[in-house]
Amino acid sequence: xxxxxxxxxxxxxxxxxxxxxxSASMDTxxxxxxxxxxxxxxxxxxxxxxxxxxxxxxxGRGGAGFPTGMKWSxxxxxxxxxxxxxxxxxxxEPGTCKDRLLMEYDPHQLIEGTLIAGLAVDAHAGYIxxxxxxxxxxxxxxxxxxxAYAHGYLGKNIRGTGFDFELYTHTGAGAYECGEExxxxxxxxxxxxxxxxxxxxxxxxxxxxSPTVLNNVETFCAVPxxxxxxxxxxxxxxxxxxxxxxxxxxxxxxxxxxxYELKLGFPVKTMLEEVGGGxxxxxxxxxxxxxxxxxxxxxxxxxxxxTMDYDSMAKAKxxxxxxxxxxxxxDTCMVKAALRIMRFYAHESCGWCIPCRxxxxxxxxxxxxxxxxxxxxxxIALIGDLAKNxxxxxxxxxxxxxxxxxxxxxxKFYHEFEDHLxxxxxxxxxxxxxxxxxxxxxxxxxI
Amino acid sequence: xxxxxxxENRFAKLLTIYPPGxxxxxxxxxxxxxxxxxxxxxxxxxxxxxxRTGATPLQVxxxxxxxxxxxxxxxxxxxxxxxxxxxxxxxGGMELWEHACEKVGVGHKEATADGQISLEEVECxxxxxxxxxxxxxxxxHHFVTPEKLDRxxxxxxxxx
Numbered sequence: 001x002x003x004x005x006x007x008x009x010x011x012x013x014x015x016x017x018x019x020x021x022x023s024a025s026m027d028t029x030x031x032x033x034x035x036x037x038x039x040x041x042x043x044x045x046x047x048x049x050x051x052x053x054x055x056x057x058x059x060g061r062g063g064a065g066f067p068t069g070m071k072w073s074x075x076x077x078x079x080x081x082x083x084x085x086x087x088x089x090x091x092x093e094p095g096t097c098k099d100r101l102l103m104e105y106d107p108h109q110l111i112e113g114t115l116i117a118g119l120a121v122d123a124h125a126g127y128i129x130x131x132x133x134x135x136x137x138x139x140x141x142x143x144x145x146x147x148a149y150a151h152g153y154l155g156k157n158i159r160g161t162g163f164d165f166e167l168y169t170h171t172g173a174g175a176y177e178c179g180e181e182x183x184x185x186x187x188x189x190x191x192x193x194x195x196x197x198x199x200x201x202x203x204x205x206x207x208x209x210s211p212t213v214l215n216n217v218e219t220f221c222a223v224p225x226x227x228x229x230x231x232x233x234x235x236x237x238x239x240x241x242x243x244x245x246x247x248x249x250x251x252x253x254x255x256x257x258x259x260y261e262l263k264l265g266f267p268v269k270t271m272l273e274e275v276g277g278g279x280x281x282x283x284x285x286x287x288x289x290x291x292x293x294x295x296x297x298x299x300x301x302x303x304x305x306x307t308m309d310y311d312s313m314a315k316a317k318x319x320x321x322x323x324x325x326x327x328x329x330x331d332t333c334m335v336k337a338a339l340r341i342m343r344f345y346a347h348e349s350c351g352w353c354i355p356c357r358x359x360x361x362x363x364x365x366x367x368x369x370x371x372x373x374x375x376x377x378x379x380i381a382l383i384g385d386l387a388k389n390x391x392x393x394x395x396x397x398x399x400x401x402x403x404x405x406x407x408x409x410x411x412k413f414y415h416e417f418e419d420h421l422x423x424x425x426x427x428x429x430x431x432x433x434x435x436x437x438x439x440x441x442x443x444x445x446x447i
Numbered sequence: 448x449x450x451x452x453x454x455e456n457r458f459a460k461l462l463t464i465y466p467p468g469x470x471x472x473x474x475x476x477x478x479x480x481x482x483x484x485x486x487x488x489x490x491x492x493x494x495x496x497x498x499r500t501g502a503t504p505l506q507v508x509x510x511x512x513x514x515x516x517x518x519x520x521x522x523x524x525x526x527x528x529x530x531x532x533x534x535x536x537x538x539g540g541m542e543l544w545e546h547a548c549e550k551v552g553v554g555h556k557e558a559t560a561d562g563q564i565s566l567e568e569v570e571c572x573x574x575x576x577x578x579x580x581x582x583x584x585x586x587x588h589h590f591v592t593p594e595k596l597d598r599x600x601x602x603x604x605x606x607x
Contacts, residue, residue, distance in 0.1 A: 132516045190500070
């Protein structure tokens with residue numbers, strides 16, 4: 001059973017097996033061109049595989065959007081250390097629920113992607129780091145891995161090529177920060193997920209201080225189609241400098257929330273109106289987060305003519321991020337949205353860098369006070385200033401992730417902060433239940 | 448400490464999948480899998496995981512406070528985790544959380560006196576397109592309404 005109906009405007013490359021009977025099984029995978037890309041890659045030189053990845057214009061799908069082929073090319077092939085492939089399946093960016101489906105419906109595509117990465121950088125072992133909450137996926141992926149071993153697609157001398165590759169799953173235990181590559185590697189070593197100082201980058205010193213290719217699930221899942229059909233074919237699906245498709249999670253106030261595979265460069269308005277079926281209850285759009293709660297918020301006016309791709313979003317001063325689209329209708333209180341987002345980052349800050357640890361907690365308290373109707377006019381500027389003081393001052397992007405949406409909300413919805421002044425309760429929740437006034441009191445942290 | 452044979456097998460495998468001398472990597476998976484079986488992370492479990500992985504008990508202990516799924520206090524047999532993060536908030540996650548607190552009569556990370564049900568307000572659990580979302584232990588429930596939650600809770604009470 002699928003979570004949502006596919007939409008005719010989708011371009012189904014990575015999700016082509018979704019909805020097939022036993023789509024996660026080896027039989028279905030083999031019957032639908034499965035593992036053909038591995039056979040092809042095994043006959044290619046490693047440099048050719050990396051070149052094909054570069055031609056595909058695939059950019060990392062976890063959020064940062066770094067060109068994948070280039071990332072792989074940084075691994076020193078001549079290093080005497082063992083090399084590793086690590087799959088980031090710690091999907092936890094609020095608004096994002098796509099990697100879950102890729103592993104649930106098509107785990108062999110992910111396995112094949114890691115195998116090809118292994119061929120490209122001469123790695124012989126890989127780990128799939130799956131967030132702890134996704135326990136059912138660990139069972140699905142473990143089963144697929146066992147099938148791959150049984151069919152000779154994992155283990156020693158794979159398909160007679162002389163190439164060895166071992167693949168394992170590894171569970172996280174609940175930490176957003178572990179989705180950050182260096183924190184994930186710390187966690188994989190059994191430690192607290194504290195980010196590492198870079199350089200050296202994981203390509204040179206990653207898992208177990210060895211050269212490591214670390215990519216998001218969706219990035220690895222794009223590898224088999226790229227190698228099978230050629231990098232140029234994948235690049236042609238998207239736009240210049242951003243090839244292929246992006247799994248996009250429509251969430252919030254839309255009529256048809258769901259995960260849809262759309263070409264890069266897909267128009268935002270078509271995505272919201274056609275694919276998402278318009279705003280819930282026929283209301284108007286107020287704001288929109290393009291790729292998870294770390295991205296600057298865009299207004300309805302900014303969505304005009306905007307397309308879903310890295311450069312277009314950068315031009316609009318936001319980010320494509322992870323593809324977690326959060327849609328907010330005209331009745332949404334943006335102070336409340338800012339507060340809820342900040343509450344998340346304050347909870348998830350690992351505490352390593354002071355600007356992030358102190359900044360997120362302070363901002364959470366300020367926003368809480370504001371939403372409760374006890375804010376002062378000077379606080380509005382203070383919220384913006386505090387957030388700006390976190391930007392670029394932390395070892396990992398969590399500080400920026402907390403600051404960027406906050407800065408954008410203060411700038412673009414300044415009047416909503418003003419509307420909360422002078423001891424009023426939240427003016428956007430008039431007529432709602434009395435609960436909503438204390439709705440965001442965090443039970444976990446004493447204020 | 449002894450565990451079920453299933454868990455012992457899992458532990459045995461875990462200790463082989465990391466490079467030689469890197470068995471500390473198994474600490475977090477071992478703690479989580481063992482917690483599922485015995486209910487919480489006990490001082491004995493910390494000692495046992497340290498012994499089996501070659502880590503020090505302090506190295507094991509220090510990760511527990513960091514990972515939100517690990518807990519030293521036992522929770523309910525059915526642990527209800529309600530997401531109120533942004534996508535769920537927009538679809539009524541907070542009202543669902545408040546409803547659950549009233550209905551069950553306990554708060555965040557608290558369990559009922561009979562130890563059957565506990566509640567937790569959680570951050571994004573990766574079900575944003577099917578919000579509001581709830582996890583009961585590891586099972587996902589999507590598009591949860593207060594009525595649907597009531598039925599779910601009544602069902603859990605009956606299983607007891």
